[in-house]
Amino acid sequence: MSSSVLICDDSNLARKQVLRSLPEQWEVDVQLAKHGLEALDVLRSSAIEVMFLDLTMPELDGVGVLEAIKEEAISVKVFVISADIQPEMQNKVLELGAQAFLRKPINSETLVSTLQEHGIM
Amino acid sequence: MAYELNEDQQDCLQELINVAMGQASDQLARYLDTFVFLTVPSIDLVSGKGLSDSLETTEESMAMVSQGFFGYEGIRGEALLVYKHEDSDRIGDLLGYEPDELSVEEQLIDISSILTTTFLNVFATQIENQMSYSAPKLISEMQGKLSEHLKQLSFDWDMALKVNINYQVTDYSFNCEMVLLIPEAAIENIKTVIDRILEEY
Amino acid sequence: MNGEIELSQVTDQLNSGILLLDLQLNIVSWNRFLAVHVNQKLEDVKGKLIFDVFPELPQRWFERKVASVIQLGTPTYCSWEQRHHLFELPHTRPITTDSHFMAQNCSFLPYEQEGKLVGICVLIEDVTDVCHYQSQLKETMKQLELANRIDGLTRIYNRKYWEEALGKEFARAQRYTSELSLIMFDLDHFKKLNDNYGHQCGDLVLIETASRVSSLLRDADVFGRYGGEEFGIVLPQTDQIGALEVAERVRAAISNSPIIFEGKKISFSASVGLATLNSEHKRYEDLISETDSALYRAKSSGRDQICILQKFNKCS
Structure with missing residues (x-):
């Protein structure tokens, strides 16, 4: 059975980087979102298991998405992939319920080991 | 010649800048012991005239620090750090100097140099490059000097790639705008670098 | 010329000062320009703390300035327009200027070995002439401006x-x-x-x-x-x-x-x-x-x- 995955990033390149870093053996059904509002639309209308979330985005940023997920009690495992690596920001997203924080630019090794650590795949 | 970046190139440059901004802000936050709020940078193509119009209408009282940068593969340009006047007195605290230890002018130059070089160093690493810098120069707070400098800029080139990055340091509610200008002659070079990165994906 | 070029032969002829410090701010080396202007031999100052050789330096300021180079690995600068000089060095046109000391532009650059920061290179540029002409120009401009309104x-x-x-x-x-x-x-x-x-x-x-x-x-x-x-x-x-x-x-x-x-x-x-x-x-x-x-x-x-x-x- 394939897992449903949502990649939310305003950058096309960054979305591609995440896609390419996903492990080959992992059967996924991927949806893409260009900013927080689009991501919330997807989350509300279909069940998503894993979301990869950028922070610095137009319309609604990643912190806003995490807050909405918490408030609406949406069930999804969120992995933040961001360039904003300040410790204060990392702590903030973890407090808001993100599974892990990964720094940009993302590579396959880190992504895979993080996914495994969290019992996905 | 068309200087415009296509959608992919623009997206790629924006992401490179994002990552550079993130790492630079992290270094800054540690050095200054504060938190830097990140926003999405904007990238436009401007004419010399358009630039002076956009900068001159922002505020009547402001200060600007200019610093040139140049790297391999013909990547070069000028960084302008633009400050609102009311922010100037917060910088000394931010930099960790005692009052009276350095003048407002020195503070502006110091913080500008730090913002510019941390950002561009990270940016350069990402594109496997290395930057050299000219000494930063304060373009007096007097309106006259500012427009003179902008006029001089637009004399040197007709079009430039302009990247706007906003730095907000939360603990000090200090705000400044970094404007990177890459003149037309260097735009082709940066496009070449971007295309090389895009090819990898 | 063979491949091994002794660069100090060149740097010794520069009309600018080059000062190399370790991370504890001890003097590692300097070029002849500094030796001549400070009037001390390199052997006599090597290993000494910079503040012992240049007691005129504002110590706290200097340390904070250098901290940004060490911590961020980025260059930092000090221009004569903000600080006329850091190092009290004599200049070569003692008659026509009103300052005792050489006006300077100083750059503090990270010095790396094998990708690791090991020291700080301080470049000291003599800008006494620039400073002199600039202040003359400023004075003239002031008079002109006054004449324009009076x-x-x-x-x-x-x-x-x-x-x-x-x-x-x-x-x-x-x-x-x-x-x-x-x-x-x-x-x-x-x-x-x-x-x-x-x-x-x-x-x-x-x-x-x-x-x-x-x-x-x-x-x-x-x-x-x-x-x-x-x-x-x-x-x-x-x-x-x-x-x-x-x-x-x-x-x-x-x-x-x-x-x-x-x-x-x-x-x-x-x-x-x-x-x-x-x-x-x-x-x-x-x-x-x-x-x-x-x-x-x-x-x-x-x-x-x-x-x-x-x-x-x-x-x-």
């Missing part, structure tokens, strides 16, 4: 500058809804005075008038020569009552005592118009024309008096 005869502001200043005060008063008054006065029968005693006498009266009135005013007031024998005073933060007091003192200062010209006592007087900013004044020119009309009425009501158009609508 009336040659009376040494008070000329019309152009005075009107600009009025425009600024007008805008400021409107923005902050603060008081603003304007006085304009004109010497009475000035043409007759010129005809009877000559232009030299007329000039003397103008100079004397400017000097007497200047001594009555506050720093914030802007006093200028508007035309031949007409003067204007901008009074920021001043209401009608306050302005009337000033106007009376101006009138009295002019007519109370004569001047002596070629042994003769010559009396003179002025007619004074006054107006205070109100909501009907849309542009500063409106304020001028109301003051001018008041001045005209003061003239036609018999001279040597003050007139206000609004409110009192009478002459005093």
Whole structure:
């Protein structure tokens, strides 16, 4: 059975980087979102298991998405992939319920080991 | 010649800048012991005239620090750090100097140099490059000097790639705008670098 | 030449200082420029703390400056425009400059070995000449600017500058809804005075008038020569009552005592118009024309008096 995955990033390149870093053996059904509002639309209308979330985005940023997920009690495992690596920001997203924080630019090794650590795949 | 970046190139440059901004802000936050709020940078193509119009209408009282940068593969340009006047007195605290230890002018130059070089160093690493810098120069707070400098800029080139990055340091509610200008002659070079990165994906 | 080039041969001939420090700020090396200017041999300073060799350096400032190089790995700069010099070094044109020490541009650069930061390289550039010419230029510009705003005869502001200043005060008063008054006065029968005693006498009266009135005013007031024998005073933060007091003192200062010209006592007087900013004044020119009309009425009501158009609508 394939897992449903949502990649939310305003950058096309960054979305591609995440896609390419996903492990080959992992059967996924991927949806893409260009900013927080689009991501919330997807989350509300279909069940998503894993979301990869950028922070610095137009319309609604990643912190806003995490807050909405918490408030609406949406069930999804969120992995933040961001360039904003300040410790204060990392702590903030973890407090808001993100599974892990990964720094940009993302590579396959880190992504895979993080996914495994969290019992996905 | 068309200087415009296509959608992919623009997206790629924006992401490179994002990552550079993130790492630079992290270094800054540690050095200054504060938190830097990140926003999405904007990238436009401007004419010399358009630039002076956009900068001159922002505020009547402001200060600007200019610093040139140049790297391999013909990547070069000028960084302008633009400050609102009311922010100037917060910088000394931010930099960790005692009052009276350095003048407002020195503070502006110091913080500008730090913002510019941390950002561009990270940016350069990402594109496997290395930057050299000219000494930063304060373009007096007097309106006259500012427009003179902008006029001089637009004399040197007709079009430039302009990247706007906003730095907000939360603990000090200090705000400044970094404007990177890459003149037309260097735009082709940066496009070449971007295309090389895009090819990898 | 073989591949191994000894770069110090080149750096020793540079007309700039190169100073290499370790991360604890001890001196590792310097080039001949510094050895010569400090007048010490490298062997004698090697390993010494920089503050022991250059006690003039502001230690805390210097440490904070260098901290950014060490922590961020980025260069930092210090220009003569902000700090004339850091290191007290003699310069080579001791006669034509007014400073004892060499003006400097200093750069602090990260020094890396195998990708690891191991020290700081300080470049010290002699910019005494630049500094010297720049300060001369600044002085000249200042004089030029002054000459541009001053009336040659009376040494008070000329019309152009005075009107600009009025425009600024007008805008400021409107923005902050603060008081603003304007006085304009004109010497009475000035043409007759010129005809009877000559232009030299007329000039003397103008100079004397400017000097007497200047001594009555506050720093914030802007006093200028508007035309031949007409003067204007901008009074920021001043209401009608306050302005009337000033106007009376101006009138009295002019007519109370004569001047002596070629042994003769010559009396003179002025007619004074006054107006205070109100909501009907849309542009500063409106304020001028109301003051001018008041001045005209003061003239036609018999001279040597003050007139206000609004409110009192009478002459005093």
